[in-house]
Amino acid sequence: MEYETPLFFRVMKYASSVDRDVIDMVSGNPDWEPPQALRDGLSEYADLEPAAFQYPPSDGLLELRKEIAARRGVDVEQVVVTNGAGEANYLAMARALERDRGEDVILTDPVYPYYPGKTTMLGGTQRFVATDDEGQLDPADVRAAASEETAAIVVNSPNNPTGAVYSAETVRELVAIAEEYDALLISDEVYDNFDLSGEFASALSVDSNHRIVTNAFSKSLAITGFRVGYAIFPPELVENARSRHMLVNVAGSRPSQYAVLNALRETEPDYYERNRELLRERVDAFTDALEEAGAEYTTPKGAFYVMARFEGYPGTLENVFELIDEAGVAGMPGEAFGDSRTEWLRFALVTPRVEEAAERLATRFV
C-alpha cells in the first residue's frame, strides 16, 4: 500500500540543504515568539518530582481538558487531547469511516494534503468538491457530491492554502448535509485564532451530533513542534476515538501539555491580537510587492498563506526547487494541494522577510 505523503518535509529539507540564503515560506511554522508563560511552564515542569514525568491520562491532563472544554463551551468528556491537529484529524476520520455508513470522504479542491493521504491510509475514497477562485465552498456543490456512501465531509476554515473563511451560513449548511446523509462533518479549525476577517464561525456554533471539531495550539501559541491538539466529539462517538488514541499513542507528551496549560491560563488576549496584527502587516507587504511584480495572488481572510501565480511558471515541485536554487525563496507547489491550483505557488507568511521574498520573486520573473 502506497500512501500519498505530504511534501512539506521534503521541500523544507531541500531548502535547508542548498548552499545559499533561502527565505523559508514552506510550512506553517510561526517565526514569532511563543507566550512567555509557555516557556515558564516548561521550565517549571523540568524541576517537578519524578511522578510528574510519567504518563498523563491517555486523553490528556484533566486540567487541560477542562480548560479547553470551558473555552469551547462543551462537556469535558467530549474532549480528547491529541498529538497535534494531525492526530485529531486522523482520529476523527477513522471514527467516521468506522461507523460503516459509507466509505466516501468529501474533500475540497484545493485541499490540505494530509486529508487525502489520511483518507487513503484509512481505506476511504476521496471525493473532491471544487471551491471558487477565492476558496469559498458552495454547500450546494457539497450536497451534489454527497450520498448514502458519504462517511465524512472534511473542511478547514480559515483555510490552508486558500485563506478563505467560511461563513456561519456555510458551516450550518455543511452540518445539515452531514445530518441528512448520516455522515460526519469534520471541521479543522486550527487557524481560528488567525481569522483576519471577523467572519469565522466554528462548527461548534451549530448544535449537532454529526460534527467533530479539531484544533491545536500549534499555530495560536507558535509551537508546531509541541504537538498538542484536540478533537471535540459528539458524546456518543468519543469512546472509540479515545480507544484508538490509546492504542496508537498511549498518551500525548506531558511536558508539552503542561506548558500549554500554563500558557492558556497566563497569556493575555494582547498576545493573540499582536500576532494577528503582525500577520495583517505581512499580508499587506507581501501582496503589495506581488502586485508591483505583476503577479496574480490571493488575499487571505485568515490563516498564514498567500497563493501566487507567475505567467508561464506552473506550481510544480520542479519549479519550487528551481526557485529555491535561483531566487532563494522556498514555497510549496500548488499541485500539492490538488488539481485546481496547479498553476499556483503557496507561500507561508512566517518570516519577517516577506517583502524581500516578493522582490526576489519579481527579479526572477522580470
Add this chain to the structure above:
Amino acid sequence: MEYETPLFFRVMKYASSVDRDVIDMVSGNPDWEPPQALRDGLSEYADLEPAAFQYPPSDGLLELRKEIAARRGVDVEQVVVTNGAGEANYLAMARALERDRGEDVILTDPVYPYYPGKTTMLGGTQRFVATDDEGQLDPADVRAAASEETAAIVVNSPNNPTGAVYSAETVRELVAIAEEYDALLISDEVYDNFDLSGEFASALSVDSNHRIVTNAFSKSLAITGFRVGYAIFPPELVENARSRHMLVNVAGSRPSQYAVLNALRETEPDYYERNRELLRERVDAFTDALEEAGAEYTTPKGAFYVMARFEGYPGTLENVFELIDEAGVAGMPGEAFGDSRTEWLRFALVTPRVEEAAERLATRFV
C-alpha cells in the same frame, strides 16, 4: 467497531479516586529520578529561539536518530522516532498487516494487552501461543501456530507481565520462523535496560530483513510521560512506516526529543546500573514478603513486574478494585493479560513501599 481497550488507565483512575492511602503498583511508571541531564535538556530547551519550537523532522530530530543508530548498530535511515513504544508497535504491526502476506498476528499468552487491541484495530486476527509457567516461549509452539496466513509474530523480552527474558537461541528461532513464512518478527524491547539476568538478546543480533525492533526511553530514562520511542525497520520497509507516522502524528514532541537527546549524551552508565540495582532489591523484598505470606509468585528475570496468586482469589477486575478498597494495594488483574493468568494478579515494582504492599496483601489474605 469495538476495540479491546487496555485497562491500565481505568485501574489507575480508580486507585486515585478512593479515599484512602493506596500503594500504586498498577502501571510501569518508574518512581525513581530521571537523569539530571534530562531535566537540564528540558530547561535549556525552554529558553531556545522560536525556530526550535517548531516541527522537528517528521521521523525525529536527526541527532537523536543518529544517536540511536550508533547505539544500536544500524543505519540511521532505518530509525523512525515515535510517540513512545506504543506508536512504534502500532507502526510495526500496521506495516506487517499491509504487506498482504496474511492477517494472523501471533501473540503470546499471557500478553501485553495493547498488542491484541492493536491487532483488532488494524483488522488482523489474534493467534495466541501459550508460554510456560515462567513465561518462556517455545519456538516450536510458535512454528506450530505459524502459517502462510501469518503477518507478524509480536514478542516482548524482557517480558511484561511474566518477567521472562528470551534466550539468544529463542530469538534466532523466532526470526527464522518469520523468514520461513515471509512474516515479520516484531520485537518490543522496551525493558532491555532492565534485564536482571544477563541473558537478554536483542532481535537486532540476528541479521534479517524480517524483523522490526521497537523500543522507547520511557523506562530507561524514567519518563513514560515524554513519549519518545523508536522503531528500527528493515531498509525496504521503512518508507511506508514513515508515511504512516506522518499521516497519523505529523511528528513527535520536540521538547521531549530534545531532552532525551541531552540525557543520552550526558548520562553515565552508573545511572542505569543504579536503577537496575534498585529493581533487584525490590524484587527481593517483595517476593520475600510474598513468600512469608504464603502466596505463589513469579521471580522476574527482567522488567518491572511480579505476578502473585492468592488461593481462591482470582485475578479479576472486581478483585483488583476490592484490593484497592480493602488492602490499599493497586495491581492489575491477571485476566487483562489473557486466559492463562486469570488466577493471578500483576504488581509493578514502581514504589519504595513494595514490602509494605506485600504485608498489606498478607494481612488481607490471613
